[in-house]
Amino acid sequence: MLNKKNIDDINVTGKRVLLRCDFNVPMENGAITDDVRIKGALPTIKSLMDRGARVILCSHMGKPKGVDLKFTLKPVAERLSQLLDVNVVFASDDTVVGENAREAADKMADGDVILLENTRFRGEETKNGEEFSKELASLADVFVMDAFGAAHRAHCSTVGAGQFAKETAVGYLVEREINFLGNAVNNPERPFVAILGGAKVSDKIAVIDNLLDKVDTLIIGGGMAYTFIKAQGHDVGKSLLEEDKIQYAKEMMDKAKAKGVNLLLPVDTVVADKFDRDADHKTVTNDQIPADWMGLDIGEQTSEIFSEAVKSAKTVIWNGPMGVFEFENFANGTKAVARALAEAGATTIIGGGDSAAAVNIFGFGDKMTHISTGGGASLEFLEGKDLPGVSAIGDK
Numbered sequence: 001m002l003n004k005k006n007i008d009d010i011n012v013t014g015k016r017v018l019l020r021c022d023f024n025v026p027m028e029n030g031a032i033t034d035d036v037r038i039k040g041a042l043p044t045i046k047s048l049m050d051r052g053a054r055v056i057l058c059s060h061m062g063k064p065k066g067v068d069l070k071f072t073l074k075p076v077a078e079r080l081s082q083l084l085d086v087n088v089v090f091a092s093d094d095t096v097v098g099e100n101a102r103e104a105a106d107k108m109a110d111g112d113v114i115l116l117e118n119t120r121f122r123g124e125e126t127k128n129g130e131e132f133s134k135e136l137a138s139l140a141d142v143f144v145m146d147a148f149g150a151a152h153r154a155h156c157s158t159v160g161a162g163q164f165a166k167e168t169a170v171g172y173l174v175e176r177e178i179n180f181l182g183n184a185v186n187n188p189e190r191p192f193v194a195i196l197g198g199a200k201v202s203d204k205i206a207v208i209d210n211l212l213d214k215v216d217t218l219i220i221g222g223g224m225a226y227t228f229i230k231a232q233g234h235d236v237g238k239s240l241l242e243e244d245k246i247q248y249a250k251e252m253m254d255k256a257k258a259k260g261v262n263l264l265l266p267v268d269t270v271v272a273d274k275f276d277r278d279a280d281h282k283t284v285t286n287d288q289i290p291a292d293w294m295g296l297d298i299g300e301q302t303s304e305i306f307s308e309a310v311k312s313a314k315t316v317i318w319n320g321p322m323g324v325f326e327f328e329n330f331a332n333g334t335k336a337v338a339r340a341l342a343e344a345g346a347t348t349i350i351g352g353g354d355s356a357a358a359v360n361i362f363g364f365g366d367k368m369t370h371i372s373t374g375g376g377a378s379l380e381f382l383e384g385k386d387l388p389g390v391s392a393i394g395d396k
Contacts, residue, residue, distance in 0.1 A: 269286060
């Protein structure tokens with residue numbers, strides 16, 4: 001599926017390889033609270049080390065305004081040292097590419113690993129500034145893109161550095177992501193079911209539009225469903241509603257009908273008297289939502305309908321929870337969908353973000369075929385967009 005050079009297509013022995021990873025991990029009081037993204041980079045790092053490359057890692061973390069040590073990558077270097085069982089040298093430079101980075105790179109032997117400081121300590125990183133891109137590229141012979149979570153951003157460390165490198169390739173993580181998402185969307189085994197949830201229709205407009213041309217069944221739940229329920233002519237009380245998207249919802253329902261796509265919307269909803277984990281709640285049909293209550297989850301009947309649709313599927317993509325799954329009283333819909341996917345004999349792809357968190361929290365993560373590491377990137381991919389960080393890599 002992916003026609004980009006990968007690291008196996010390049011002789012890396014003795015060469016300095018700038019490897020863009022996604023180490024944008026959650027931190028609390030200077031400690032990493034979830035190292036899934038770090039572990040996701042290990043296969044590519046280990047392969048490069050084993051083949052005698054001199055591996056220079058770079059990544060962003062958070063959204064610092066200039067140099068802010070709250071966002072330093074030092075804890076990532078320490079965690080990588082443990083996971084790789086080697087000393088990962090942390091090249092601490094406020095300018096990212098400074099004396100420490102150049103000295104560390106010069107001293108490298110084959111198989112060594114160093115990590116640069118947070119690329120967003122440089123303001124021009126997010127603007128894809130030429131000077132910083134050239135500085136990054138000057139450290140290495142080869143640029144490897146393996147940060148799928150940042151592949152939808154045209155930044156110095158995702159696009160610019162590759163434009164000034166002698167050779168470019170993708171790592172195993174990016175290759176796997178594109179192959180799974182690409183095959184699912186463009187060459188799916190049918191029936192192909194897509195499940196969309198989350199808060200806003202406006203976040204998923206292009207995704208709905210693109211998927212209606214490709215899927216057999218489209219399921220819509222979560223906060224965004226209430227705009228569709230309103231478009232059906234029902235009152236939604238104080239539920240999330242985008243008034244300016246009601247007409248769009250009507251158009252999408254018409255498009256689904258015209259295309260012969262089975263568009264499934266909730267038929268019942270769990271409503272609460274306020275947005276609170278301990279709020280009074282009850283299940284009502286969609287035409288019975290009280291004026292001063294809000295929908296926070298799909299109801300039991302809807303959970304059964306959605307789960308039934310997944311059972312016969314051969315390919316399922318899921319992006320966005322069915323309700324406020326962080327609150328136990330409103331987690332049942334999301335849990336039911338996660339269980340249905342876990343039990344389905346289908347290729348199941350979770351599109352990052354909250355859906356990925358949900359399947360892991362409910363203990364179904366290991367039952368999914370693929371959990372994407374990039375919420376925003378996977379969404380843009382599902383919209384049918386090119387990802388700049390992947391487009392910038394040379395073809396085979």
